[in-house]
Amino acid sequence: MKSISLLLLKLLFLGLGFVAGDDHQFSYSGFSNTNLTLDGTASVTPNGLLELTNGTILGKGHAIYPTPLRFHNSSDGTVQSFSFLFVFAIISLYNDLSSNGMAMFIAPSKNFTTAMPVQFLGLLNNQNNGNQTNHIFAVELDTFKNMEFQDINDNHIGIDINSLRSMQSHDAGFYHDENGTFQGLGLDSQEAMQVWVDYHREKTQINVTMAPLGMAKPTRPTVSANSDLSTVLTDLVGCTRELGEDQAA
Numbered sequence: 087m088k089s090i091s092l093l094l095l096k097l098l099f100l101g102l103g104f105v106a107g108d109d110h111q112f113s114y115s116g117f118s119n120t121n122l123t124l125d126g127t128a129s130v131t132p133n134g135l136l137e138l139t140n141g142t143i144l145g146k147g148h149a150i151y152p153t154p155l156r157f158h159n160s161s162d163g164t165v166q167s168f169s170f171l172f173v174f175a176i177i178s179l180y181n182d183l184s185s186n187g188m189a190m191f192i193a194p195s196k197n198f199t200t201a202m203p204v205q206f207l208g209l210l211n212n213q214n215n216g217n218q219t220n221h222i223f224a225v226e227l228d229t230f231k232n233m234e235f236q237d238i239n240d241n242h243i244g245i246d247i248n249s250l251r252s253m254q255s256h257d258a259g260f261y262h263d264e265n266g267t268f269q270g271l272g273l274d275s276q277e278a279m280q281v282w283v284d285y286h287r288e289k290t291q292i293n294v295t296m297a298p299l300g301m302a303k304p305t306r307p308t309v310s311a312n313s314d315l316s317t318v319l320t321d322l323v324g325c326t327r328e329l330g331e332d333q334a335a
Contacts, residue, residue, distance in 0.1 A: 112151070123150040123196065126208070138188060146208030150196055157192070157319050159287075165315040170283040173299060176229065176274050187273065189246070190283060191224035194320040205232040206250060216249040221320050223247055225283050225294050227258070229273045241273050243281075245292055245311045247318055256309035260297045263305050271296060290314040 114120060116134035124130070127139045128147030138147040159166045170190060189207050202211045207226060214220055224246040231240040235251040244252030259270040271279060278299040284307075285292050292315075293307035 117149075121152050123152050124148070125150075125198070144203045146198075146201065146203040148198055148208065158316070163316065164287055165285070165319055167287045168285050171280065173278055173280050174227070175276060175278045176227075177276050178274060187227045187229045189224045189226040190281070191222060191246075192319060193220075193222045205230070205235065210250060216251065218248055220248040221318060223315060223318055225281070226250070226252065227273055227281070228255075241270075243294055243296060243309055245294060245309060245313075247313055253313065254309050254311040258296060258308075260295065260301075260304045260308055261306040266306070271298065285315060 117130045117136045118134040120130070122130075122136070124147070126147040127137075127142050127145040128149050129137050129140070131137050136149055138149065139145050140147075157165045157168065172190060174188065176187070187207065189209060191209060193209075198208060200211055200214075201208050206212070206215065207224075207228075209222065209224060210220065226244045226246055228237060228242050228244060229240055231237045232250075235249075237244075237252075238255050239257065241258050242252075242255045243258050244255035246252050257268070257270055258273050259268055261268050271277075273279075280297050280299055280301070280303075282295040282303055283292070284295075290312055292311045292313060294309050295304055295307045297304055
């Protein structure tokens with residue numbers, strides 16, 4: 087990555103949807119007049135986009151769904167199946183330069199004052215990274231290769247549980263339904279992209295699927311992992327959020 091004194095980058099969410107069982111769901115096709123809890127550099131632009139970062143050095147921003155959501159099934163205590171769909175774009179003023187990216191996550195607390203930017207994505211810090219007591223599930227869209235987390239490259243999507251060291255990761259992109267070939271996508275291409283996050287309770291399987299905006303959801307996920315989120319997410323509630331960070335490069 088080239089050295090530059092200041093990286094101006096905007097992390098934008100264009101839309102967001104969530105469904106868990108029959109009782110819990112929400113959808114945003116824009117963010118004007120919404121009641122999301124914003125902190126740090128996060129804001130809603132006049133045209134209704136959710137802007138997580140604004141170019142501030144070492145800035146981090148969170149957008150938090152304001153009402154805690156119940157993920158556990160009341161009858162047996164397991165985490166029920168759920169799905170997220172969001173549309174995002176990473177916009178940089180410099181070609182071929184980006185920061186560490188963003189993540190969709192579920193966590194038990196709204197307090198991220200001790201979370202660090204840069205490789206920690208405003209989610210964890212160097213003291214609690216990897217702790218099972220974090221009770222955090224995240225899907226990262228990472229545009230920087232961090233060796234300490236064993237990142238595969240500087241353009242990947244990863245499934246994270248309690249740590250920024252992904253349990254599974256894959257090049258950003260999608261598999262064509264017609265012939266099964268993989269088509270890469272550049273996270274810092276400034277193009278809008280879709281991401282689907284699906285958790286299947288019976289299979290304890292997490293699937294994450296990417297595609298360009300306007301394409302139907304591909305049949306084959308971009309990356310998958312097996313994990314029983316009943317042992318990860320808190321017994322009572324979880325909160326869904328999005329975050330991002332800027333850094334000096």
